[in-house]
Amino acid sequence: MGIESTETRMFLQLDAEKQQRVLEAAIDEFSDRGYEKASMNVIVQKAGISKGALFKYFGSKSGLFAFVYRIALNHVKDYLRTVRDKSQDENFFRRLEKIMAAGVDFVHRYPGLARIYYHIIFTGDSPYKDEILKELHRESLKFIQSLIEDGIQQGDIRPSLDPKTTAFVLECVLDRFLQAHHLQFLDHSLRLHGASAEESNQWIQEIVELFKRGLENDSKKSREVDK
Amino acid sequence: MGIESTETRMFLQLDAEKQQRVLEAAIDEFSDRGYEKASMNVIVQKAGISKGALFKYFGSKSGLFAFVYRIALNHVKDYLRTVRDKSQDENFFRRLEKIMAAGVDFVHRYPGLARIYYHIIFTGDSPYKDEILKELHRESLKFIQSLIEDGIQQGDIRPSLDPKTTAFVLECVLDRFLQAHHLQFLDHSLRLHGASAEESNQWIQEIVELFKRGLENDSKKSREVDK
DNA sequence: TTATAGAATGACCACCTGGTCACCAATAGA
DNA sequence: TCTATTGGTGACCAGGTGGTCATTCTATAA
Numbered sequence A, B: 001m002g003i004e005s006t007e008t009r010m011f012l013q014l015d016a017e018k019q020q021r022v023l024e025a026a027i028d029e030f031s032d033r034g035y036e037k038a039s040m041n042v043i044v045q046k047a048g049i050s051k052g053a054l055f056k057y058f059g060s061k062s063g064l065f066a067f068v069y070r071i072a073l074n075h076v077k078d079y080l081r082t083v084r085d086k087s088q089d090e091n092f093f094r095r096l097e098k099i100m101a102a103g104v105d106f107v108h109r110y111p112g113l114a115r116i117y118y119h120i121i122f123t124g125d126s127p128y129k130d131e132i133l134k135e136l137h138r139e140s141l142k143f144i145q146s147l148i149e150d151g152i153q154q155g156d157i158r159p160s161l162d163p164k165t166t167a168f169v170l171e172c173v174l175d176r177f178l179q180a181h182h183l184q185f186l187d188h189s190l191r192l193h194g195a196s197a198e199e200s201n202q203w204i205q206e207i208v209e210l211f212k213r214g215l216e217n218d219s220k221k222s223r224e225v226d227k
Numbered sequence C: 001t002t003a004t005a006g007a008a009t010g011a012c013c014a015c016c017t018g019g020t021c022a023c024c025a026a027t028a029g030a
Numbered sequence D: 001t002c003t004a005t006t007g008g009t010g011a012c013c014a015g016g017t018g019g020t021c022a023t024t025c026t027a028t029a030a
Helices: A016-037 A040-047 A049-056 A062-087 A090-110 A111-123 A129-153 A163-181 A198-214 B016-037 B039-049 B051-058 B061-086 B092-110 B113-124 B129-152 B163-179 B199-216
Strands: none
Touching: A016 A040, A016 A062, A016 A111, A016 B016, A040 A049, A040 A111, A040 B061, A049 A062, A049 A163, A062 A090, A062 A111, A090 A129, A090 A163, A090 A198, A111 A129, A111 A163, A111 B051, A111 B113, A129 A163, A163 A198, A163 B163, A163 B199, A198 B199, B016 B039, B016 B061, B016 B092, B016 B113, B016 B163, B039 B051, B039 B061, B061 B092, B061 B113, B092 B113, B092 B129, B092 B163, B113 B129, B113 B163, B113 B199, B129 B163, B163 B199
16 A cells, blocks of 8 residues: 555664654654655754665655654554543543543644644645545544444434534544644634643533533433543 | 735736736646645746746735735635625524535635635645734634624523634634535545535535534524524 | 675755846837 | 837746765674
8 A cells, every 4th residue: 555654674773762863853844844845855964864874764755754654643543542442431522522632632742743643634745645645534534423423322412413514523623623732823712822731621621511512412411420 | 014915017917818817827826736835837837928927927926926815815805794794684503504605605616716715724835924824814713703792692692602612613613614625635524525505505504503502592592584 | 804785875866946137029209 | 210118038047856876884794
């Protein structure tokens, strides 16, 4: 498949400090400028290696990007899976809160990877564009829809809801919410950029409350679980 | 101000067919590739003029972009103002529907301008970045907040709502909804790309219904106006 | 110590960009 | 006819890109 990462044995055999240095330089440049505008010359400079060496490690710019993208995607999958599994027994709205909070944590813990991930989501800026985007959106959709299905099954949200509409609305709010944490120009109403965890959590509460009213299953009061 | 368009008298004195041709070439290239990646060489080729002439008409790439951006912004302002004024007497949710429908109309009628406008909104890709983004977001926020304030004043939505949260949620759903009409990679759940006006309207109904439940003022039944 | 294999280097390449300006063509006015 | 002005051209420029590869360096084994 086109988006296979192409790090060579040579790269994998470097000492850990050098691998780390190269990886950080790449994340830095790709997160700052996206795929197309990122410059291998800049990455080389930041990493303190020769350009020829970098091309030996990854074959091409797209190969290097694929390597970084995979790391970002795996981190996203990890945090989503972790929070989903840990919140299995909670109600839909509580789960939604936790997913948003985990997203904020991800953005704060791995700012570079988060920027790369969301830049791809919003702009499609990547090599092998179709495959990467298909993969990203398949993952995202699968996750949100399973959450909604669980919520309907557990009686937290109305069975009459159209799952597609609900997934659409949830997804765009979640994406924008997280993106506003690191893209200041999108952050004109909630001041999420630079917000403390507590402030972000305030906003999470408010947003989820809004969704609660809109989605809640009246005929079966939403299960409350100890907070 | 930095974002003043810089079309020269020379451009304005061209015959209308040539002006149109140059403008279309620019819209085509900027909408396809955004500001930074758009190539003056490509625009020149598409317009069938010399590069020197193009630089005489607009001074620079940023000058040309400012010209095009202004046209896009004016179109957006126009449709928003028109739909807001025409729906002055309707309830909040009906207004929301009409605004979304007008947005879909804008996207269909001026696909190039819509792409340019939303690309700036989502990526900030433009010259004089701070000024343009400030202007865009000021307009957007002003519009949505005035809509919400009207809705609260008329008793359609709850006064207890936090206007910021509500504006945030509305804005990201509206933006994503419109963007999905022309960015296929964002269009994985609703199939808006290539949707008929009727299909889009179906989705609008569903989305607004969701918001209605979430926002509606219980103590004063939302005013129904003949549909 | 020498030879070899592997790793690394950086000058070079073709291609692309936004922008410049000497030159040319057309037109109007004297 | 000559001159001045306006409009237009495209070769050229400096700077940047991703990528290549002849050469050099380094580590290891014999």
